[in-house]
Amino acid sequence: MGEIIPLHTEEVEALGKKIQTVQKGLQTKSPPRLQNVLELSERLIEVAERTMGNYSADARSLSEEKDQLIHRIETLEDHGMRNDLSLLEEVHEVRGILSSLSLEWVFLPPDEICQEIKSLEDRLQNLTDKVKFCGYNAGFLEQEIDKTFQVLDHLEFRYHFPIAEELNEHSYQSNFMYRLLKVKEDLKNGKSATLGPELDVMIFKKARSKKDKISAIDAYIVKLKQLTLLAETFLYGNPGIALQVFRSLDKDVQKGIDQILWKFKGRSVSQLFGKNVTEEASSVMAQAIMGYVQDNIMGA
Numbered sequence: 001m002g003e004i005i006p007l008h009t010e011e012v013e014a015l016g017k018k019i020q021t022v023q024k025g026l027q028t029k030s031p032p033r034l035q036n037v038l039e040l041s042e043r044l045i046e047v048a049e050r051t052m053g054n055y056s057a058d059a060r061s062l063s064e065e066k067d068q069l070i071h072r073i074e075t076l077e078d079h080g081m082r083n084d085l086s087l088l089e090e091v092h093e094v095r096g097i098l099s100s101l102s103l104e105w106v107f108l109p110p111d112e113i114c115q116e117i118k119s120l121e122d123r124l125q126n127l128t129d130k131v132k133f134c135g136y137n138a139g140f141l142e143q144e145i146d147k148t149f150q151v152l153d154h155l156e157f158r159y160h161f162p163i164a165e166e167l168n169e170h171s172y173q174s175n176f177m178y179r180l181l182k183v184k185e186d187l188k189n190g191k192s193a194t195l196g197p198e199l200d201v202m203i204f205k206k207a208r209s210k211k212d213k214i215s216a217i218d219a220y221i222v223k224l225k226q227l228t229l230l231a232e233t234f235l236y237g238n239p240g241i242a243l244q245v246f247r248s249l250d251k252d253v254q255k256g257i258d259q260i261l262w263k264f265k266g267r268s269v270s271q272l273f274g275k276n277v278t279e280e281a282s283s284v285m286a287q288a289i290m291g292y293v294q295d296n297i298m299g300a
Contacts, residue, residue: 080136
């Protein structure tokens with residue numbers, strides 16, 4: 001039968017315990033990372049190959065355990081990929097609903113928009129929990145969910161601040177952006193154009209020629225869009241960075257926002273934030289910025 005190669009009992013026992021631990025993990029709904037299982041299987045194969053020709057019961061048992069583990073790994077991988085595909089399809093379905101909601105925005109009553117946003121938020125949170133519990137490639141799925149949450153946050157911002165719709169270049173309705181672009185086009189074509197007494201003063205106060213007025217309109221659009229994005233960042237992004245950006249704005253813009261903040265909260269920006277950037281302060285700051293944007297759209 002050939003020479004029997006003795007096995008190191010301690011090594012076999014240690015591997016046996018490790019196999020049991022991994023197998024127990026494989027049977028749960030939250031399996032260990034595949035790479036850890038593969039590392040173990042490679043080690044088992046190495047030990048099994050070293051015991052080739054060993055006819056002891058321990059060697060045969062180890063080889064059988066190794067084969068079973070590899071089969072379970074393949075089964076786990078197949079199940080995990082199928083499960084991830086199902087989760088990813090649901091994420092894309094939510095994204096599709098968000099796209100439809102954005103397109104139908106101006107035709108839907110506010111209550112319906114609010115209910116739809118809340119429903120989708122709950123659904124995404126449920127998906128997040130599923131990924132944490134049984135996601136196979138959790139990192140990728142979490143990234144996809146985070147991207148979808150960003151779209152949802154943007155729509156929620158539009159819901160809370162309807163004035164932002166006035167800056168939507170793709171709106172089905174005539175809005176402030178349409179008026180600005182129409183005046184800009186008229187000026188390019190050599191026509192006289194106006195936005196109204198207050199807005200003309202606000203936008204064209206330093207413009208003399210038609211070329212200057214066109215540049216002034218472009219700068220005004222950029223300014224209002226940047227401020228809207230800044231308000232959204234205070235609410236859904238990094239408020240600490242948003243505060244730094246605010247402090248780098250034109251002094252007249254900072255003063256205008258500070259005046260609005262003082263008007264409805266009785267506090268300045270420095271008093272609002274103090275030493276800490278809190279969630280409540282960030283929300284108030286977003287409201288003040290969008291109040292400033294509204295005044296610059298309505299010509300207040």
